[in-house]
Amino acid sequence: xxxxxxxxxxxxxxxxxxxxxxxxxxxxxxxxxxxxxxxxxxxxxxxxxxxxxxxxxxxxxxxxxxxxxxxxxxxxxxxxxxxxxxxxxxxxxxxxxxxxxxxxxxxxxxxxxxxxxxxxxxxxxxxxxxxxxxxxxxxxxxxxxxxxxxxxxxxxxxxxxxxxxxxxxxxxxxxxxxxxxxxxxxxxxxxxxxxxxxxxxxxxxxxxxxxxxxxxxxxxxxxxxxxxxxxxxxxxxxxxxxxxxxxxxxxxxxxxxxxxxxxxxxxxxxxxxxxxxxxxxxxxxxxxxxxxxxx
Amino acid sequence: xxxxxxxxxxxxxxxxxxxxxxxxxxxxxxxxxxxxxxxxxxxxxxxxxxxxxxxxxxxxxxxxxxxxxxxxxxxxxxxxxxxxxxxxxxxxxxxxxxxxxxxxxxxxxxxxxxxxxxxxxxxxxxxxxxxxxxxxxxxxxxxxxxxxxxxxxxxxxxxxxxxxxxxxxxxxxxxxxxxxxxxxxxxxxxxxxxxxxxxxxxxxxxxxxxxxxxxxxxxxxxxxxxxxxxxxxxxxxxxxxxxxxxxxxxxxxxxxxxxxxxxxxxxxxxxxxxxxxxxxxxxxxxxxxxxxxxxxxxxxxxxxxxxxxxxxxxx
Numbered sequence: 001x002x003x004x005x006x007x008x009x010x011x012x013x014x015x016x017x018x019x020x021x022x023x024x025x026x027x028x029x030x031x032x033x034x035x036x037x038x039x040x041x042x043x044x045x046x047x048x049x050x051x052x053x054x055x056x057x058x059x060x061x062x063x064x065x066x067x068x069x070x071x072x073x074x075x076x077x078x079x080x081x082x083x084x085x086x087x088x089x090x091x092x093x094x095x096x097x098x099x100x101x102x103x104x105x106x107x108x109x110x111x112x113x114x115x116x117x118x119x120x121x122x123x124x125x126x127x128x129x130x131x132x133x134x135x136x137x138x139x140x141x142x143x144x145x146x147x148x149x150x151x152x153x154x155x156x157x158x159x160x161x162x163x164x165x166x167x168x169x170x171x172x173x174x175x176x177x178x179x180x181x182x183x184x185x186x187x188x189x190x191x192x193x194x195x196x197x198x199x200x201x202x203x204x205x206x207x208x209x210x211x212x213x214x215x216x217x218x219x220x221x222x223x224x225x226x227x228x229x230x231x232x233x234x235x236x237x238x239x240x241x242x243x244x245x246x247x248x249x250x251x252x253x254x255x256x257x258x259x260x261x262x263x264x265x266x267x268x269x270x271x272x273x274x275x276x277x278x279x280x281x282x283x284x285x286x287x288x289x290x291x292x293x294x295x
Numbered sequence: 296x297x298x299x300x301x302x303x304x305x306x307x308x309x310x311x312x313x314x315x316x317x318x319x320x321x322x323x324x325x326x327x328x329x330x331x332x333x334x335x336x337x338x339x340x341x342x343x344x345x346x347x348x349x350x351x352x353x354x355x356x357x358x359x360x361x362x363x364x365x366x367x368x369x370x371x372x373x374x375x376x377x378x379x380x381x382x383x384x385x386x387x388x389x390x391x392x393x394x395x396x397x398x399x400x401x402x403x404x405x406x407x408x409x410x411x412x413x414x415x416x417x418x419x420x421x422x423x424x425x426x427x428x429x430x431x432x433x434x435x436x437x438x439x440x441x442x443x444x445x446x447x448x449x450x451x452x453x454x455x456x457x458x459x460x461x462x463x464x465x466x467x468x469x470x471x472x473x474x475x476x477x478x479x480x481x482x483x484x485x486x487x488x489x490x491x492x493x494x495x496x497x498x499x500x501x502x503x504x505x506x507x508x509x510x511x512x513x514x515x516x517x518x519x520x521x522x523x524x525x526x527x528x529x530x531x532x533x534x535x536x537x538x539x540x541x542x543x544x545x546x547x548x549x550x551x552x553x554x555x556x557x558x559x560x561x562x563x564x565x566x567x568x569x570x571x572x573x574x575x576x577x578x579x580x581x582x583x584x585x586x587x588x589x590x591x592x593x594x595x596x597x598x599x600x601x602x603x604x605x606x607x608x609x610x
Contacts, residue, residue: 072410102301
């Protein structure tokens with residue numbers, strides 16, 4: 001199948017800083033991809049390039065179109081929620097629906113009103129009268145009522161309370177996602193999305209440090225918890241990362257088989273958050289070593 | 296077409312106060328002042344004797360004179376609308392590409408499949424056509440309400456409003472003059488509109504200052520350097536812009552007549568200035584080399600505004 005997003009050497013510079021550094025990407029349809037990275041890693045810049053909100057170097061094709069040139073045409077098949085509460089504050093809900101209906105060829109008014117029926121948002125509300133959570137619900141209702149192939153969410157639940165956050169992802173998963181659609185999410189609240197992701201991309205300093213399906217992640221990475229006296233033995237198997245918790249040593253391994261490890265202690269599938277920390281710290285360590293070599 | 300029309304409605308929704316309420320308030324003031332003067336008259340002179348006298352004196356005047364007074368009254372009453380409309384358009388354009396950058400809702404607008412060109416066009420059309428049309432319709436409604444009130448008053452003192460003032464003037468001709476002046480001005484003012492949109496697209500904050508300060512500073516430097524070099528005070532950029540606004544096809548509808556300058560906003564002062572003459576003047580201006588230069592400048596400003604709009608989400 002043709003990929004939804006394919007990038008070859010995607011690069012974005014701001015003066016001397018390289019925000020996105022020769023990224024190669026291939027995202028097939030029907031996936032929920034988490035784009036995870038520390039602050040300033042280039043996530044938002046990469047998303048902006050994908051959405052046609054910024055110019056870039058390198059090759060990038062989204063649904064077969066060049067986003068920098070064809071943003072308007074591309075937006076017929078792509079939706080995005082860039083941040084919470086960016087809906088214009090002066091607009092009324094019915095105006096927003098009229099507007100989207102006239103501009104978006106694939107918008108269903110019925111669906112949108114159906115989604116809104118489950119919330120406290122009424123058609124006569126002005127956006128500025130709504131709470132942050134209600135604005136997020138409204139935006140999600142609008143977006144879910146549009147039949148597109150790619151949905152991009154950049155920190156969609158930032159600043160919302162836990163009830164809204166949970167509901168947001170539940171609605172997304174139950175009412176929206178299907179085989180043909182692809183969802184690309186960035187967020188700092190990794191724990192909230194890890195159970196819905198099918199694919200994982202880690203990005204650091206503008207480079208991709210991990211790109212894999214969740215199944216592969218579970219196969220490849222293993223977390224081992226051992227007591228102190230077995231720590232030395234565990235260290236010999238070249239773990240990616242080590243940390244201590246309640247006197248136990250926890251090691252994270254990349255590509256070490258479960259048979260090799262199971263004799264030493266308890267095995268877990270690492271959480272995305274732990275894997276993320278391990279990867280980030282790991283590459284910091286490598287960098288430090290590289291610097292050491294140069295010196 | 297569907298997209299453009301909903302984008303135009305969107306501009307109206309956001310700026311209802313400026314587009315509709317403002318002219319409604321002016322029209323309302325006209326009507327209120329008329330009613331107040333009627334009540335004042337009735338209060339001082341309960342038999343309406345003076346009013347009766349005035350109607351009688353008026354009826355004695357030749358119909359042409361009454362027609363001219365009415366005609367000028369219609370045109371003259373548009374002056375206040377014109378001035379306020381100028382301010383409304385000025386501030387509307389200054390905010391047109393700035394407000395959604397400031398409140399970050401630009402990210403929402405850019406998530407819709409409407410091109411930047413179409414967005415820009417919808418804002419320019421709002422300034423050139425939609426705002427003048429709202430002002431015009433409400434001006435006409437104001438005229439009609441005032442004519443009804445006046446007619447009732449005249450009927451009240453047994454006069455005949457039709458022969459006295461309604462039938463002696465062709466209001467459509469006056470309204471067409473106002474409309475032609477306003478729409479012609481929209482074209483004439485394009486370089487200024489273009490500048491305002493450009494400023495609106497790039498100003499990091501307070502677009503008003505960015506729109507006015509650079510030309511002012513430039514003008515002062517221009518004059519100063521001219522003075523140092525030649526000890527003369529030649530016209531500077533502000534002078535050029537001022538002259539440009541003054542030269543609008545609307546103002547020049549009444550030009551020099553018998554060697555005497557008779558200039559008022561869109562008002563031909565004597566019968567010799569038929570609207571045919573002023574329309575020719577208007578077309579002369581719109582098809583002049585000056586207008587062509589203005590359009591080129593406007594195109595440059597608008598292209599720059601479009602480029603900035605395209606990059607507005609960069610950082």
